[in-house]
Amino acid sequence: MRRTLQAVPLLILISLILFVILHSAPGGGLGPYLQNPHITAADIARLKHNLGYDKPIPVQYVLWLGRVVQGDFGYSMSNSEPVFNAIVERLPATLELMVSSFAIAFLIGVGAGLFAAVRPYSMWDYFITTGAFFGQSMPVFWFALMMQLAFAVHGIPLPGGYQISLPSAGISSSDTFDLGDRAVHLILPAIVLALLQVALYSRFMRSSMLEVIRTDYMRTAWAKGLNFRTVLFKHGLKNALIPLVTVTALNLPGLFGGAIVTETIFAWPGEGRLFFNALGQQDIALMMGYLVFNAFLVVFFNLFADVAYAWLDPRVKYD
Amino acid sequence: MAVSASFDPQLVEDDGFVYSKNTVWKRFRKHRLAMAGAIILLLMVVIAVFAAKLAPYDPNAIDNVHWQGNPLPPCFQDGGQCGGHFLGTDENGRDEVARLIFGARISLTVGVAAVAMELVIGTLLGAIAGYYGGWIDYVVMRITDVFLSIPLLPLLLTLTAIVAASSSKASLGFGVIVVIIGALSWPGVARLVRASYLSLREREYTEAAKALGNGDARIMLRHLLPNAIAPIIVQATLDVASVIVVESTLSFLGFGIQPPTASWGNMLANAESNLEVAWWAAVFPGLCILVTVLAINYIGDGLRDALDPNMR
Numbered sequence: 001m002r003r004t005l006q007a008v009p010l011l012i013l014i015s016l017i018l019f020v021i022l023h024s025a026p027g028g029g030l031g032p033y034l035q036n037p038h039i040t041a042a043d044i045a046r047l048k049h050n051l052g053y054d055k056p057i058p059v060q061y062v063l064w065l066g067r068v069v070q071g072d073f074g075y076s077m078s079n080s081e082p083v084f085n086a087i088v089e090r091l092p093a094t095l096e097l098m099v100s101s102f103a104i105a106f107l108i109g110v111g112a113g114l115f116a117a118v119r120p121y122s123m124w125d126y127f128i129t130t131g132a133f134f135g136q137s138m139p140v141f142w143f144a145l146m147m148q149l150a151f152a153v154h155g156i157p158l159p160g161g162y163q164i165s166l167p168s169a170g171i172s173s174s175d176t177f178d179l180g181d182r183a184v185h186l187i188l189p190a191i192v193l194a195l196l197q198v199a200l201y202s203r204f205m206r207s208s209m210l211e212v213i214r215t216d217y218m219r220t221a222w223a224k225g226l227n228f229r230t231v232l233f234k235h236g237l238k239n240a241l242i243p244l245v246t247v248t249a250l251n252l253p254g255l256f257g258g259a260i261v262t263e264t265i266f267a268w269p270g271e272g273r274l275f276f277n278a279l280g281q282q283d284i285a286l287m288m289g290y291l292v293f294n295a296f297l298v299v300f301f302n303l304f305a306d307v308a309y310a311w312l313d314p315r316v317k318y319d
Numbered sequence: 320m321a322v323s324a325s326f327d328p329q330l331v332e333d334d335g336f337v338y339s340k341n342t343v344w345k346r347f348r349k350h351r352l353a354m355a356g357a358i359i360l361l362l363m364v365v366i367a368v369f370a371a372k373l374a375p376y377d378p379n380a381i382d383n384v385h386w387q388g389n390p391l392p393p394c395f396q397d398g399g400q401c402g403g404h405f406l407g408t409d410e411n412g413r414d415e416v417a418r419l420i421f422g423a424r425i426s427l428t429v430g431v432a433a434v435a436m437e438l439v440i441g442t443l444l445g446a447i448a449g450y451y452g453g454w455i456d457y458v459v460m461r462i463t464d465v466f467l468s469i470p471l472l473p474l475l476l477t478l479t480a481i482v483a484a485s486s487s488k489a490s491l492g493f494g495v496i497v498v499i500i501g502a503l504s505w506p507g508v509a510r511l512v513r514a515s516y517l518s519l520r521e522r523e524y525t526e527a528a529k530a531l532g533n534g535d536a537r538i539m540l541r542h543l544l545p546n547a548i549a550p551i552i553v554q555a556t557l558d559v560a561s562v563i564v565v566e567s568t569l570s571f572l573g574f575g576i577q578p579p580t581a582s583w584g585n586m587l588a589n590a591e592s593n594l595e596v597a598w599w600a601a602v603f604p605g606l607c608i609l610v611t612v613l614a615i616n617y618i619g620d621g622l623r624d625a626l627d628p629n630m631r
């Protein structure tokens with residue numbers, strides 16, 4: 001409860017710092033209009049006054065906060081709609097991408113980490129650990145380009161004259177919903193976004209499992225004569241998975257960053273691309289909304305991870 | 320605390336484990352991949368330093384003799400007319416090898432400079448927070464929380480976009496990128512330093528240094544910092560790798576190093592639209608990033624093992 005209450009001032013401080021950074025730009029929130037030759041200086045002055053951009057920044061911030069509490073994040077000039085609507089509209093596409101990449105990463109990462117931990121310092125372990133290092137060092141955007149080059153531009157040739165050729169942009173080929181088509185469009189961006197997470201989960205899973213295997217309760221389970229699989233999965237995996245809750249929450253900022261790159265390259269109509277387009281057009285209201293929204297998610301999931309951790313592992317106690 | 324007659328200033332003590340620079344080097348050498356990484360990085364540094372001597376062409380010169388509108392392919396491509404450009408040219412007829420060589424200079428300089436800045440800010444704030452504790456610690460840690468809660472890449476993009484819009488020339492200077500990255504990536508270091516200082520300030524030697532009349536600044540820098548340095552070195556090394564990735568990502572997205580200056584990231588920005596005709600322009604800059612970052616990450620891994628055998 002105390003931790004939940006601490007999150008509120010943190011969020012206010014985050015929004016204050018972001019607000020000051022964004023609104024110290026010349027032109028305030030009127031970037032797109034300043035570039036338009038049809039809008040005169042008198043219009044700008046009137047807009048500034050009507051939108052409150054002529055007030056001091058602290059006053060503007062308080063007014064902004066007052067509106068945000070009522071669900072009003074301002075008006076996006078690059079999308080000609082309220083910021084809140086723009087963000088909500090793109091949420092399903094981003095969720096589709098993030099959830100599927102997380103599912104891929106979690107399955108492969110946990111599997112690989114477990115496999116490596118069971119046979120430490122074997123050839124397989126070295127193979128997986130090296131792979132994780134590569135995944136961690138790979139720039140997301142370059143991996144995306146290479147995937148496009150391999151699967152969309154050239155098409156990987158398969159025996160029998162088949163070729164894998166995937167669409168490399170957009171969420172679907174047609175306006176009507178077609179699950180197969182959606183899946184084909186999803187696969188490349190999901191894999192690209194999953195890579196870094198696979199590396200992360202396999203490394204943490206390996207070290208977490210190695211630690212659990214050395215514990216007394218594991219030795220007891222083996223000593224009781226339980227079979228290998230039961231001990232490993234029922235006693236070991238269950239406990240080794242707990243730290244991954246924290247890893248997932250800590251990785252969230254990185255995931256949002258990765259989504260910007262992935263969505264931009266694959267023309268995926270999600271939050272990341274929305275934000276990227278807003279950048280070029282100086283759409284301050286939307287940038288502010290996006291950053292605050294993501295920071296809120298990060299704070300919320302960190303809090304959630306702490307609570308979940310204590311619930312999953314009763315040995316952990318928070319004051 | 321070993322204050323013996325034969326006190327060796329190179330001797331660093333941490334949690335009762337005494338080691339010298341010599342043993343660290345011995346342990347580091349055993350980590351084969353870290354050694355390989357060190358050699359590759361050394362090679363990259365040499366390339367970056369002597370870029371002007373090593374580059375076969377001017378990185379911004381257009382080959383008007385051979386280039387006729389399409390990027391020239393590498394010399395080893397079948398039927399390729401490379402016109403003396405070993406890895407071909409980009410879509411503007413500029414030599415790939417020369418641009419890659421000058422790109423190394425950008426990546427390494429940005430990486431080292433931004434991390435240096437991050438270290439100064441992070442160490443200073445972390446040391447003050449950990450050493451003094453109390454409300455100072457509380458304030459510094461809340462600011463750290465703020466910057467750890469805002470996703471870094473969007474924040475960097477926001478700042479570079481704002482700076483780009485507010486400067487009269489539409490280009491972002493090299494120094495601006497370094498300052499923005501350095502000014503936003505210190506929270507990790509600050510937390511690390513704070514944690515060390517919180518425990519180090521309770522040690523007897525801190526007490527002794529205080530009793531001898533040393534000032535706070537001197538104790539923090541001369542007595543505590545050497546004992547907190549091992550994890551900082553590891554973190555800084557790994558951060559150089561992540562800054563290189565971040566810089567190339569910003570440049571790729573058009574908010575980092577601006578053309579015509581060659582950086583591995585902005586070389587790939589143009590390569591994206593030419594993916595179908597010029598695979599080489601998309602492959603080699605990324606390969607350079609991957610190899611460099613991998614090398615530095617392995618060095619960091621080796622340093623971690625060498626500096627703190629308990630952490631394995």
